[in-house]
Amino acid sequence: MILxxxxxxxxxxxxxxxxxxxxxxRSRENxxxxxxxxxxxxxxxxxxxxxxxxxxxxILNQDFSFRTSFSSGNRSSSTINDSEYNDFDSKKQHRxxxxxxxxxxxLRSTSMVATLFQTPRSCxxxxxxxxxxxxxxxALIPFSLPIRNNxxxxxxxxxxxxxxxxxxxxxxxxxxxxxxxxxxxxxxIIYLKTSQIKIQFHSIQSLPLNIHFQxxxxxxxxxxxxxxxxxxxxxxxxxxxxxxxxNNQFFLLFSNIPFEKxxxxxxxxxxxxxxxxxxxxxxxxxxxINFNQINQFENENRVEFLHAIEKIKPSSIELxxxxxxxxxxxxxxxxxxxxxxLKIDQKKFDAKCYLQIILLDRHRSLxxxxxxxxxxxxxxxxxxxxxxxxIVTYNSNNFDRLMIMFNxxxxxxxxxxxxxxxxxxxxxxxxxxxNGTIHWQQFKARKSFSMWHTLNKEQH
Numbered sequence: 001m002i003l004x005x006x007x008x009x010x011x012x013x014x015x016x017x018x019x020x021x022x023x024x025x026r027s028r029e030n031x032x033x034x035x036x037x038x039x040x041x042x043x044x045x046x047x048x049x050x051x052x053x054x055x056x057x058x059i060l061n062q063d064f065s066f067r068t069s070f071s072s073g074n075r076s077s078s079t080i081n082d083s084e085y086n087d088f089d090s091k092k093q094h095r096x097x098x099x100x101x102x103x104x105x106x107l108r109s110t111s112m113v114a115t116l117f118q119t120p121r122s123c124x125x126x127x128x129x130x131x132x133x134x135x136x137x138x139a140l141i142p143f144s145l146p147i148r149n150n151x152x153x154x155x156x157x158x159x160x161x162x163x164x165x166x167x168x169x170x171x172x173x174x175x176x177x178x179x180x181x182x183x184x185x186x187x188x189i190i191y192l193k194t195s196q197i198k199i200q201f202h203s204i205q206s207l208p209l210n211i212h213f214q215x216x217x218x219x220x221x222x223x224x225x226x227x228x229x230x231x232x233x234x235x236x237x238x239x240x241x242x243x244x245x246x247n248n249q250f251f252l253l254f255s256n257i258p259f260e261k262x263x264x265x266x267x268x269x270x271x272x273x274x275x276x277x278x279x280x281x282x283x284x285x286x287x288x289i290n291f292n293q294i295n296q297f298e299n300e301n302r303v304e305f306l307h308a309i310e311k312i313k314p315s316s317i318e319l320x321x322x323x324x325x326x327x328x329x330x331x332x333x334x335x336x337x338x339x340x341x342l343k344i345d346q347k348k349f350d351a352k353c354y355l356q357i358i359l360l361d362r363h364r365s366l367x368x369x370x371x372x373x374x375x376x377x378x379x380x381x382x383x384x385x386x387x388x389x390x391i392v393t394y395n396s397n398n399f400d401r402l403m404i405m406f407n408x409x410x411x412x413x414x415x416x417x418x419x420x421x422x423x424x425x426x427x428x429x430x431x432x433x434x435n436g437t438i439h440w441q442q443f444k445a446r447k448s449f450s451m452w453h454t455l456n457k458e459q460h
Contacts, residue, residue: 287433403427
């Protein structure tokens with residue numbers, strides 16, 4: 001009996017505590033809802049900037065004549081309550097579509113673009129202050145709008161800036177000193193029926209301007225016979241001299257040379273002079289001319305030569321060059337594959353080099369191309385570049401007029417200027433000498449040929 005009474009008291013206490021807790025929670029929720037209602041009724045919305053719809057309409061109003069019902073108040077800050085906002089929304093919905101239709105051209109004028117970006121705007125913390133387009137070039141960017149479709153319910157009010165070309169930063173243009181014109185010697189070789197070789201000199205041009213020569217000496221050596229002869233010109237020599245004016249007196253004869261053994265002969269020349277103080281000055285030389293590469297000595301034909309007088313001094317640099325030309329192609333494809341034997345200066349980590357390729361017509365420059373620059377970090381590296389030269393105006397009759405010259409430039413010097421440190425020529429034996437003539441002959445016969453070439457040091 002006592003247990004039942006205690007159990008009833010416990011149940012009653014639990015029910016009463018639950019009821020009190022429910023009443024307390026309910027009263028707190030009512031108090032919170034009433035406070036939120038009072039705050040919401042008094043709350044006002046503040047805008048630091050008018051709606052973008054109103055701003056864009058005012059901008060377009062400067063160039064196009066149509067009326068709008070929006071006021072032009074202060075742009076910096078304004079206070080709009082809920083009733084004003086609803087009134088603004090109702091006006092926007094009842095606005096006639098025909099009243100805002102303006103003529104839209106595919107491309108806006110520059111004056112409109114300038115007016116569009118001159119409109120003052122207030123700075124805000126939520127607004128981007130930068131731009132991906134330079135402000136000084138804004139007027140140069142064409143603005144275009146999409147083409148209007150037949151659906152009048154959709155209008156695009158914001159124009160799109162279309163950048164058709166992006167100006168990329170230019171690389172530093174490498175400036176090089178122009179090479180002086182080569183000193184050229186014009187001569188001809190005739191094989192006479194009396195088993196004699198006649199070498200006749202016609203002219204010499206582009207002599208050094210800073211030297212006034214009083215005498216000029218040309219030594220000619222014929223190997224393997226070992227015969228050597230020379231001719232002297234004792235007169236004041238200017239920048240150039242034409243020997244034809246002297247009644248063809250300047251020639252040399254080599255006798256007792258059978259025609260059957262003519263292909264075994266190799267010709268070389270050395271040119272020197274004396275200045276006003278009678279000091280001997282070495283001008284340069286003409287490399288080996290192999291007679292087996294010239295097939296025009298029959299019937300006393302005169303073979304004309306035009307060679308550059310150079311100071312030939314081989315370097316340690318070698319260049320692998322390939323030449324290719326197809327029968328139905330009007331281009332010579334020049335391939336630079338590999339270079340080796342470069343000297344590396346450990347104190348100049350920023351030293352660079354590049355190759356210049358020049359197509360010449362009888363030593364006159366026609367086209368010039370250039371490879372990219374390479375860092376001089378290794379004595380040999382792979383180039384693997386191809387350059388094409390248009391030779392549409394040349395055929396088999398005048399193809400030997402062409403010559404290709406390769407110049408190696410480097411800034412590994414005290415002045416950090418790009419200077420030519422070596423060169424090599426590939427062409428006909430009528431215009432150049434050395435292994436470049438062998439490469440030219442094989443290229444003409446096979447249409448494609450690759451060969452290593454040793455560069456000659458450039459004398460500065």
